[in-house]
Amino acid sequence: MGGSLALALRPHIQHLTLVDHDPSTLENAAPLADTVTTDFAAGVRECDLVILATPVRVILDLLPRLPQARPQGCFVLDMGSTKQAIGAAMNQLPPTFATLGGHPMCGKTQGGFLAADPDLYRGRIFVLCPTEHTTPDLLAIARQLVAWIGGRPILLPAAAHDAIVAATSHLPYLVAANLMGVVAAAAASNPSVYPVSANGLWDSTRLAASDPAMMLDILLTNQTEVVPRLDEAIAGLQQVRQLLTEQDAAALHHWLRQRQQERQTYTESRHALDHLSS
Amino acid sequence: MGGSLALALRPHIQHLTLVDHDPSTLENAAPLADTVTTDFAAGVRECDLVILATPVRVILDLLPRLPQARPQGCFVLDMGSTKQAIGAAMNQLPPTFATLGGHPMCGKTQGGFLAADPDLYRGRIFVLCPTEHTTPDLLAIARQLVAWIGGRPILLPAAAHDAIVAATSHLPYLVAANLMGVVAAAAASNPSVYPVSANGLWDSTRLAASDPAMMLDILLTNQTEVVPRLDEAIAGLQQVRQLLTEQDAAALHHWLRQRQQERQTYTESRHALDHLSS
Numbered sequence: 001m002g003g004s005l006a007l008a009l010r011p012h013i014q015h016l017t018l019v020d021h022d023p024s025t026l027e028n029a030a031p032l033a034d035t036v037t038t039d040f041a042a043g044v045r046e047c048d049l050v051i052l053a054t055p056v057r058v059i060l061d062l063l064p065r066l067p068q069a070r071p072q073g074c075f076v077l078d079m080g081s082t083k084q085a086i087g088a089a090m091n092q093l094p095p096t097f098a099t100l101g102g103h104p105m106c107g108k109t110q111g112g113f114l115a116a117d118p119d120l121y122r123g124r125i126f127v128l129c130p131t132e133h134t135t136p137d138l139l140a141i142a143r144q145l146v147a148w149i150g151g152r153p154i155l156l157p158a159a160a161h162d163a164i165v166a167a168t169s170h171l172p173y174l175v176a177a178n179l180m181g182v183v184a185a186a187a188a189s190n191p192s193v194y195p196v197s198a199n200g201l202w203d204s205t206r207l208a209a210s211d212p213a214m215m216l217d218i219l220l221t222n223q224t225e226v227v228p229r230l231d232e233a234i235a236g237l238q239q240v241r242q243l244l245t246e247q248d249a250a251a252l253h254h255w256l257r258q259r260q261q262e263r264q265t266y267t268e269s270r271h272a273l274d275h276l277s278s
Numbered sequence: 279m280g281g282s283l284a285l286a287l288r289p290h291i292q293h294l295t296l297v298d299h300d301p302s303t304l305e306n307a308a309p310l311a312d313t314v315t316t317d318f319a320a321g322v323r324e325c326d327l328v329i330l331a332t333p334v335r336v337i338l339d340l341l342p343r344l345p346q347a348r349p350q351g352c353f354v355l356d357m358g359s360t361k362q363a364i365g366a367a368m369n370q371l372p373p374t375f376a377t378l379g380g381h382p383m384c385g386k387t388q389g390g391f392l393a394a395d396p397d398l399y400r401g402r403i404f405v406l407c408p409t410e411h412t413t414p415d416l417l418a419i420a421r422q423l424v425a426w427i428g429g430r431p432i433l434l435p436a437a438a439h440d441a442i443v444a445a446t447s448h449l450p451y452l453v454a455a456n457l458m459g460v461v462a463a464a465a466a467s468n469p470s471v472y473p474v475s476a477n478g479l480w481d482s483t484r485l486a487a488s489d490p491a492m493m494l495d496i497l498l499t500n501q502t503e504v505v506p507r508l509d510e511a512i513a514g515l516q517q518v519r520q521l522l523t524e525q526d527a528a529a530l531h532h533w534l535r536q537r538q539q540e541r542q543t544y545t546e547s548r549h550a551l552d553h554l555s556s
Binding site: 105106107124125127154156160161164165167168169171172173174175176177178179180181182183184185186187190192193194195196197198199200201202203204205206207208209210211212213215216219220223226227229230231232233234236237238240241244245247249252253255256257258259260262263264265266267269270273 | 383384385402403405432434438439441442443445446447449450451452453454455456457458459460461462463464465468470471472473474475476477478479480481482483484485486487488489490491493494497498501504505507508509510511512514515516518519522523525527530531533534535536537538540541542543544545547548551
């Protein structure tokens with residue numbers, strides 16, 4: 001995400017410093033940047049705008065280090081996948097730091113700078129979550145930044161964001177990972193399982209490939225929103241299990257048709273959104 | 279499925295008769311065929327090989343009509359998504375009918391002849407399930423047919439097939455449909471839900487668009503295999519829910535990493551299979 005952002009922003013940025021804990025990532029990214037460093041404090045020392053694009057827990061570790069590393073303050077934007085915990089940490093910073101939460105509706109299961117793509121954000125919703133220290137200047141900068149990378153900004157309170165992505169992102173991840181577990185258990189004792197599968201299984205389990213460390217941070221910082229969605233998913237599977245064991249063809253058909261219609265509504269909503277962005 | 283098969287087989291077939299209950303489908307397909315009819319009995323009257331490519335329950339309805347429609351007998355192949363019930367019905371036919379179950383590992387959520395694609399079967403596994411009345415001649419014909427359409431035949435007992443697809447196809451469908459239901463409920467009260475979603479939700483719910491009538495037949499004829507897989511999926515979600523509510527970071531990370539590794543194993547298995555077919 002950070003590499004893709006750096007690629008997309010490069011034409012618009014006067015001085016670009018890239019900070020990463022992994023020297024090999026910096027080596028790959030070095031031709032793009034004016035400065036590269038593994039030292040967070042050195043990297044932010046003279047920054048006008050710091051963009052934190054790491055797993056949520058790393059953002060929560062880095063934010064309290066800003067006042068010492070950059071005593072004059074600066075603009076701070078983050079790209080973390082949950083926003084309430086980060087927003088609360090941002091509110092603890094001195095008021096010399098103008099802060100804003102950000103979360104683009106895109107991603108890659110493959111990480112690292114070599115997988116970076118400057119078009120990753122093109123046409124995508126980019127959620128901005130104001131904090132207590134969001135200034136009009138920072139909001140204008142963030143809107144300009146999102147415009148440069150081809151994204152489409154929308155403003156949402158952090159709590160509203162976290163409630164939505166629990167349903168649209170975190171639950172789908174857990175459901176995909178869990179499905180992968182069930183099928184892998186079957187495959188472990190039968191070598192024909194994976195050959196006798198089609199694109200449906202492939203697409204349905206793609207999210208299981210997501211980075212576990214990143215997902216762990218997301219789940220732990222959004223537990224209160226994710227658990228109720230998990231409970232709904234469990235209840236739904238229990239309901240369809242009952243219809244199936246009762247061989248209740250009419251009720252089962254009705255349940256399946258409702259889900260198909262919901263997918264149709266979702267498809268239309270997505271096409272309308274794509275149309276707006278083109 | 280039937281339209282795609284007809285397109286792929288046409289160059290190899292001397293006389294092609296297409297039977298469909300829907301006159302508009304036949305109108306679209308007419309240029310391809312020598313004969314089109316909505317009358318099943320008329321369609322099969324002089325056939326050497328009948329290929330039944332309909333939802334499972336329709337295949338179960340059509341099979342017992344064959345002896346009267348085609349008294350001399352013929353070769354019979356089906357493309358139904360579950361194989362045990364169809365195999366049992368095939369075994370009830372007079373021995374003048376040589377029968378074989380078939381199930382290609384591909385599909386389209388969009389039906390109708392206009393969505394037909396002659397390359398649908400290319401590189402795909404095509405499962406063949408022998409019945410009590412499978413003859414060497416029919417098996418040779420089926421292998422030739424699969425070769426013509428670019429598929430890769432594998433032989434499996436009907437029970438083994440049904441057990442596998444419960445895990446690789448029917449459970450993924452139910453899981454996707456159920457996920458769609460949970461997210462649609464959230465979207466019903468909040469217009470930001472679908473805009474604040476990414477490709478993960480899109481891919482994870484794709485199977486929910488499948489034809490409910492087709493899926494109903496599949497689920498009802500494979501209930502004994504699907505319910506245990508559903509129970510495993512429910513148990514898995516309950517387990518991850520517990521890890522999440524206990525905030526057990528180490529155990530949750532382990533669970534997520536296992537699922538990621540399983541997806542990696544599945545990916546490698548799929549690439550090895552693609553490599554074999556190219």
